[in-house]
Amino acid sequence: MKSLPSLRRLAAGLLLAVTVGCQQGQPRMRVAFVTNNPETFWTFAEKGCAKAEKEFGVEVVFRKPADGDAANQTMILDDLVNQDIKAIAVSVINPQGQSAHLKEVAAKVPLLTQDNDAPDCGRVCYLGTNNYKAGRAVGQLIKEALPDGGVLAVFVGQTEPLNARQRRQGMLDELAGKPEPKDINDLDYGPDGQMYGKYRLYRTYTDQPIGSQKATENASDALTDLAGEKNLCFVGLWAYNPPAILSAVRDKDKLGQVKIVGFDENEATVQGILDGHIYGTVVQNPFAFGYHAVRLMAALVKGDRSVLPNDGILYFPHRVITKDGGKDRISAAVFQKEIRELLTQ
Amino acid sequence: MTRLLGVLLMVLIVYAVLMGSFPPARSLHNHQTLAERLGYYGIPTLGVGVLIVAGGIDLSIGSLLGLVAVYFGLLLSGPLSARQTVPLALCLGLDGVLLGSALLPAIGISRRIAVLLSLLPGAALTWACHLYLPGQRVPPWVAMLMLLAFASQIGLFHGLLITRLHLQPFLVTLCGLFMYRGLARWLSPGALALPSDPHTAALRALLVSDRLLGFPHILLWMALVALLLAVLLHGSVYGRYWYAIGNNEQAARYAGIATDRHKIAAYVICSTLAGLGGLLFFLMYRNATPSSAGSLLELYAITGAVLGGCNLRGGEGTIPGIVLGAAVLPLLQQICTYNADIGSDLEYTVIGGALLLATIANEVVTRWSKHR
Amino acid sequence: MLQARGIRKAFPGVQALDGVSLSVSAGEVLAIIGENGAGKSTLMKILAGIHAPDAGEMLLDNEPVRFSSVAEAMARGIVLIHQELNLADNLSVAANLFLGNEEIRGGLLGWLERRSMNDRARRLLERVGLEVAPHRLVGELPPGQRQMVEIARALARKARILIMDEPTSSLTQRETERLFEVIAELRLSGVAVVYISHRLMEVQAVADRVVALRDGRNSGELAREEISHRRMVELMVGRDLKQFFRRGHAAGGSSVPPVADVTGIVAETGAASIRPEEHPIRLEVRDLCYQGGPQTPISFAVRGGEIVGMAGLVGAGRTELAEALFGLRPLVCGEVRLDGRPVSIRSPGDAIAAGLLLTPEDRRQHGLVLEESVQHNLGLPNLDRNSRLGLVLPRRESEMAQQLCQRLRVRTPRLSQPVGLLSGGTQQKIVLGKWLVRQPRVLILDEPTRGVDVGAKSEIYALMDEWAAAGIAIVMISSDLEEVLGMSDRVLVLHEGRLAGELPRAALSEQAIMHLATGGSEEREA
The missing domain is CATH 3.40.50.2300 (Response regulator)
Structure with missing residues (x-):
């Protein structure tokens, strides 16, 4: 059992590193943007998010499910909800199968869909292309x-x-x-x-x-x-x-x-x-997906629902x-x- | 013992990092989320862990899990088409043949005749499945039983190829990885969703989401499986044989052990638990995408088992270790999701790196304790 | 040339070496003898750089040396040839000879100088008297020739001090003689040879000087003229072994207990008369052919209470025959009868159920699960007795193991000790011991004392004698002629898979056996 002290030191070091890494953005509200796969298409959306992040004073957590599987996305959404994220915009992989779970998410935080919609999941708004x-x-x-x-x-x-x-x-x-x-x-x-x-x-x-x-x-x-x-x-x-x-x-x-x-x-x-x-x-206009999703979420977490379109759909023309x-x-x-x-x- | 201590320490460290750096993760709800995932990952990890102890390996777990999930989705959401019943009917029919040829010799019928005799009911079973299933809604529990039999049949298929034809386990199950994934995609062109009727909801609650004293059911089911396997591996004759076969198959053979039979049993257990994992996957995530459900799971499961003290050369590993090993991955994944600096792109690197580090630390500690 | 002083080495729970000293000079053959666990192997491993000593010093050419790896020791000309040979079966003889020391042209390209290496290989093989083409795969060679390849490899590495650990354990008589010739030539060319063996006859034949170890200490030294079998045994065991081979010396007694009386663990009977011809035939083999065996079928019979030696050159098909009887090789024709009733043996399980048991030749590969404990190894084939409803009853198992260990005088710190850490003799006792609770009817012992020291050997012989007295039919396959002559009531000699002849005890002699084993006909012998 002599190894314990050194391992403990290792643990403490790890802890410190991770904690410091996180604390920088702590005071701002956190919203999340979740894609449906890790393809480069999403780079433009990330740029849009980054721009809006600065303009609207929120922190954006940008997550890409590694293998494009709905179960993986479900896990990420669960984690984000547990992490005290205030709003989520997600590109749904399997609308029919995920609706029940998305309803649970929508019951806890304002949920937007972008890129790929799940019309029947309690989302407040869909942003994307027709x-x-x-x-x-x-x-x-x-x-x-x-x-x-x-x-x-x-x-x-x-x-x-x-x-x-x-x-x-x-x-x-x-x-x-x-x-x-x-x-x-x-x-x-x-x-x-x-x-x-x-x-x-x-x-x-x-x-x-x-x-x-x-x-x-x-x-x-x-x-x-x-x-x-x-x-x-x-x-x-x-x-x-x-x-x-x-x-x-x-x-x-x-x-x-x-x-x-x-x-x-x-x-x-x-x-x-x-x-x-x-x-x-x-x-399409993925930059706009990212930018406007964050804009809407920033308003929603401040309690401003006036930004939402009436029919709940915001199309960006192709x-x-x-x-x-x-x-x-x-x-x-x-x-x-x-x-x-x-x-x- | 040192190995168990090592993996326990590792779980504690990862847990401490997670809880220490992300206060929201400390909530009861998040713990239940983690527990659900441990339950889900734990089941296939236990299966492959037992198989690794017996000196085998199975790379087809993820694909088989996906296939069973897709089949389960098809059976729950409506009648199968005639085409879709074919693989299931064939497998169940084969089950009949094998069961017959295993049982009949017990009442004094010679083996060759038993096989011939049981071909008949086997064929009948296939035919009945093929006639009965299309256009028929199957009760969920019947569907589950059929699919577990289906998965065990796949394990038997692997085991027979490996023991009788002396094929390499790696190759056989790698081919399985491709075959079952393709089959899943052929069965259903689109993603499947869990139906929303009350029966299915009740089933989901019973098997996955309900809580008993705060523990999600899926974790308890996993614990039950772990307990059964612990008795089997650590308390029973079969476990003793698996260890012996994993360590030195020849010596086990010279000791009069029917090594082939016990190896096949390990493959059947592994595939059946992967099948169970598929059922739970579909209930838990409420959807199954044929092209991706369960992909990479075989590697997660094998890594979990190895972290938990299983030696890929066989003959080493314990059930508590495997369960702890299965706990590492969900914790690491959550750290990656939470940490702003890691991000999705680095996720695999962090997971891989952490597992590698853990393996190195584990090895160093084990060696050091041996030398003392 | 090489001197070691006050070498000490401890392993967990054991003081393996407790201040051992020895020296060897150029052109000398030094034999090291000692019982199992006396520290011979550890000492050799220290000399060869595998282990580092805890204390003590080593002088090579009068200057202190300390090896931290095998490579370092090898670079200084010290080469150890292990008891279990370390050759790559899938490579050619030449490739094995120069493994790690290949002649390479073209720098990093690593172009192999095959022709020149083959030439050198041929010369080296000539030196050890091996007529084998350098391109042959090592896996195709019989054990004796592999041993020679190992020695040739040591010569390729320009060995000055050659350490041989039980070099003759898998060699035939003829190969052993050839080895001695090679050793004599090496000695003339100034190579120092450190020779470890349990076969004292060989030591007597080859050694210039003998150093005996006991319990990790020097227990004595014999100069050339002092070497005798008796003196060596005395130094090793610290007492005079009156009887080495117990067969035929067991006195008195009239009746032999039937097998049914041997409940659980074989009772200590000690005394029984040897009149095997009075016993019924236990094992009868009629016109047997098996897969991978010779065309001509084999027939023989063994009576209860009889020890039948099975002699032959390495590769004569003795092990294969044993494997066929034990259900490890499919039978093609013929039948096997036990106590007059035909039995169908398709797997070792069937054989065990019928009471026909085999202790394999290669105990590390086939006889033991080295990673597992003494208790688990003893228990492995007996789980049917020590379990209920498929669950192991650990207490019953440990009681059984405890009894067996006491009975066989297994020297182990505890029952949970992995058998891989035990000495060869102790391991062999475990291989034998696990069958004893099965009420054996026929025991096939394949090389029962290979790599086993004198003390354990004598114990094993005593056990065999007891089992025979208890009515068990014993087939003893052995390449050790001393042992075959000492223990057998009758000897079957195999040549190229066929039964070359049968020798009753009265006709037993080394020459007679070798004559048949090398293909001579029975008639000429008679």
Whole structure:
């Protein structure tokens, strides 16, 4: 038992280190921003949070569930509630499955959803993109890229999250020429292998929990499968999918033979558009998610509910990026400058 | 004994750091949260711990847990489609065959004939499952029993491959890791949610969330499992055989022990507890994402068991140690969530680093006490 | 050349060495003898740099040295060859010879100079008289040749002082003689050899001087001309061992108790007449073939109360036959009868249930769980007796272990001591002892005294004698001819898996056994 003193010293040291590390931000109110996975998409949201943190005098705890699993997110939310966090904004991974738990959270602290909604969980507000509409914009880009119809392959991390379903269905509805449904939170799931207007949806590839490496392999496999097709369009619905597609296409030496339409503002995607390899992308405004989520939470913890929108939904319009821009479009060059400035702030 | 002391010390240190630096963590409610997690992590960790003592390893725990969770979700939320019943029906049918060929020789029927005879009821069971299950809502307890049988069947499958075909445990269970994950995704394209009917709520309360004298039920169930395993490992003949097999399988064989049978039993226990973990996972978190439910859990469980004193070469480890080892991870995770400087990106590094440090300290203390 | 003075070393609970001194000069063969636990192994490990002494000094070429690692000792020319050989089975002979000292070209590229190493290897192998191609895998060689590879490796490391711990324990007679020739050559070239053995005949044959240890102290020294079997035994045990082999010396008595009387632990009978031909046949093997065995089936029978020696060269298939009988190898044809009834043995469990028991040759690999305690090792095959409803009854088990330890005179500080920490002789007693509560009908003892010191050997022989007297049929597989001659009522000699011949006690001689073991025919011998 002679080891005890030294171990005790070790413990005391650890304790001290951690305590000192924490105490710096103690007097400010703490709010939390929880994402649905650790992808780089969230860097912009983090920038937004950081900006709002300074402006509105709260401390933001920014947490990214490591493997994109709902159970992991549930644990993080529980921990945050126990930690005396005053408000939480979360991108829900599995809305249906998590609703019951989110209701418990919402009963304790004001709960916002962002990026990915869970409409029935007692949240005070949803901030994000109308993913269904953004999906229709993707459909529009496909129509432009392949005006005579063709074969589509869709790449996305998982098909379960609402945002993935909304984007995919919006895209398919646009291609099939269907009207917008009443409730975009309760969508059908258009099956693979069918015709949507002039377009045949070959398959929907998923890559979680591995992520972008698997996404590249998926794209590469799809290229092999569809080697004989002429009018081919690959659609990447999550931020890392378009660069993954681009990389696979480049490896197989098929640049220009496959149209690529993307989603989100990955640096490589934007560069791909500039180079003419990617037709276009539809971007959200994650910076605004972060900034406004913190703005709303800061007001809520001070008891100010007037900031909330009436219908509880705050959409930030999507934008469409193509090489040359145009009406309602932004040119890739302009957009690239904008995001670079944002990241160097 | 030193190992047990080491892991106890480690748990105390991590606990002290958590409580010392984050006053809100001291609340009763947070302790109950931690207890729930210990219960959830503890069950698969105990399973793999016993298996490691017997000289085996199982990398498929996380995937199997996810698969069972998904199956449980499917069974609870509605009738299965004919396609979805296939794996379950096949496994249960095989269960029938094996049970038959194990029991029939006891009443004096020769082994070969017993196998042939039991093929019939096995096939019948498969067929019955296949006919009965689609379009049928199964009561939750029947679903649970079926899935535990399913999981144990998977363990048997691992055990047979490893003992009869002499395949490497690492390889067999690694293949399992891929197979069960894929199967889970094939079974359900979307994430599953716990239905909100009162029966399910009552089941959840009974197995997970209700409190007895302030202790969450899931922790008590884990304690019950730990107690049973402690009796088995430390008090029974089987435990003695597992230690002997883990230390020196050849010597155990020369001592007349049916080593294969006992090894298979350890694999069955491990997989069954992973299956139980899957049921509890679905009830506790109320959802199951086929692509990610339980991912990485096998590594957490193995690390927990090793921290708790299990030697990966086999033959070492105790149940109290394994339980304590399972407690380290939830505590560390909470520290990472709370500490502003660690953040999500460094979480894995901190957890890995802390576990490594603990392992080193443990090893040093053990060696030092041996040399004295 | 090397001197050690007042070496002391303590391990938890034991003062292993308590002021031991010895010296060895160039070209001398020094034998170190002593009972189990006398401190021989510890002393050797200190000389070879494995352990550091607590006190005392070591002089090499008259200057004080202190080794903190094996590598340091090796660099100074001191090489220890362990009793359990330390060769990599999966590597070639040449690779083993130069393991860690490879000839390398191209700096960090590590390009191996295979050809030159193979040449050097061939010369080294020649020196030890081994006709083996350097590219052969060590795992394919029989134990005797592996021993020679170990010695060649020591020579490759330019050993000046070669320490050999029980070098002949797995060697055949012929290989042993070859080893002695090699030792003689080494001596001529000025290498000092420190030779540890329990086989006093060998010591007598090879040693220039003998140092005896007892209880961690020097108990005496014999110069070349003083060396005799009796003197050595006296120095080792501190008393005169009147009878070494107890077989045939047990006096008087008329009736042999039947096995049924041997309840629990074999009773001390001490006296019984040896008239095995009067006993019924216990074990009968008819036309047996087994997997991995020879084409020709084997048949033999052993009566109760009989000790049948099984001799043969290493690799003659004796161990394999024992394993087949014990259910470790599947039988292909033939049958095994116990007391006249055919038994079906498919696993060791079946064999144990039938009362046919085996103590394996390799006790560390097969006989013991080294990490576990004395009690657990003794209890492992007997848990069916010491448990109720699947739960172990620790008290009953410890009582059983206690009795066995007393009965077998197992020297252990406590029952919870891991057996890996005990000496070879004590370990062997535990291997034997765990079967004693099973009312054995047939005991197959595979090399029962390998690596066991004289005192424990004599005790084991006495036990064998008692068991035979209690009506147990004993098959003793042994490469130690002294032992085969001393203990057997009858000897079966195996050659390449086949039964080469059978020798009754009256016809027993070293020459007769070796003749059959090396492939000579029975007729010519007769």
